[in-house]
Amino acid sequence: MELTHVDEKGVKMVEVGHKGEVFRRAVAKGRIRLRSETIELIKAGKTKKGNVIAAAQIAGILAVKKTPELIPLCHPIPLTGVDITFEFGEDYIEATCEVRAHYKTGVEMEALTGVTVALLTIWDMVKAVEKDEKGQYPFTRIEDVHVVEKVKAHSRQ
Numbered sequence: 001m002e003l004t005h006v007d008e009k010g011v012k013m014v015e016v017g018h019k020g021e022v023f024r025r026a027v028a029k030g031r032i033r034l035r036s037e038t039i040e041l042i043k044a045g046k047t048k049k050g051n052v053i054a055a056a057q058i059a060g061i062l063a064v065k066k067t068p069e070l071i072p073l074c075h076p077i078p079l080t081g082v083d084i085t086f087e088f089g090e091d092y093i094e095a096t097c098e099v100r101a102h103y104k105t106g107v108e109m110e111a112l113t114g115v116t117v118a119l120l121t122i123w124d125m126v127k128a129v130e131k132d133e134k135g136q137y138p139f140t141r142i143e144d145v146h147v148v149e150k151v152k153a154h155s156r157q
Helices: 038-043 051-066 106-128
Strands: 022-033 077-087 092-103 141-152
Touching: 022 038, 022 106, 038 077, 038 092, 038 106, 051 077, 051 092, 051 106, 077 106, 106 141
Parallel strands: none
Antiparallel strands: 022 092, 022 141, 077 092
16 A cells, blocks of 8 residues: 655645546544433533534534645545434434535545534533533543445446
8 A cells, every 4th residue: 555645755635637526425423422411401402502413513514614624635525415413322422424526536534524523513512511520521532433434436426
């Protein structure tokens, strides 16, 4: 395996001009661990900062759109769709970010960025109830952020 973002001249953005545009899709997931009491507050819509899930969806979508501004060697990609969904467990929320585009390079980094910022937004919106008496976060964790699936079709779908 060779690295595509470095050569003898230094760091570079990979050339994709010669590639054809095809349908690309990537799905990333991650979890935030929270106290069960915090999960119940979110489900009941009783958090002081407002609708946690709606804010996390919006933040995740915005992050997907800003990925090339945040990760220096990512190409700006004309996205066709972004979906961010959530599943609740007893002590966690799992976020899923699906990104779609017709382009010359994949959208994995966009999906990872979207899911991570969605989880960070949840943390920000509930940090007041997650802190202990010393202002620390003994239970709160973002974990298992990963690409679940990557699709590259050979024709536009």
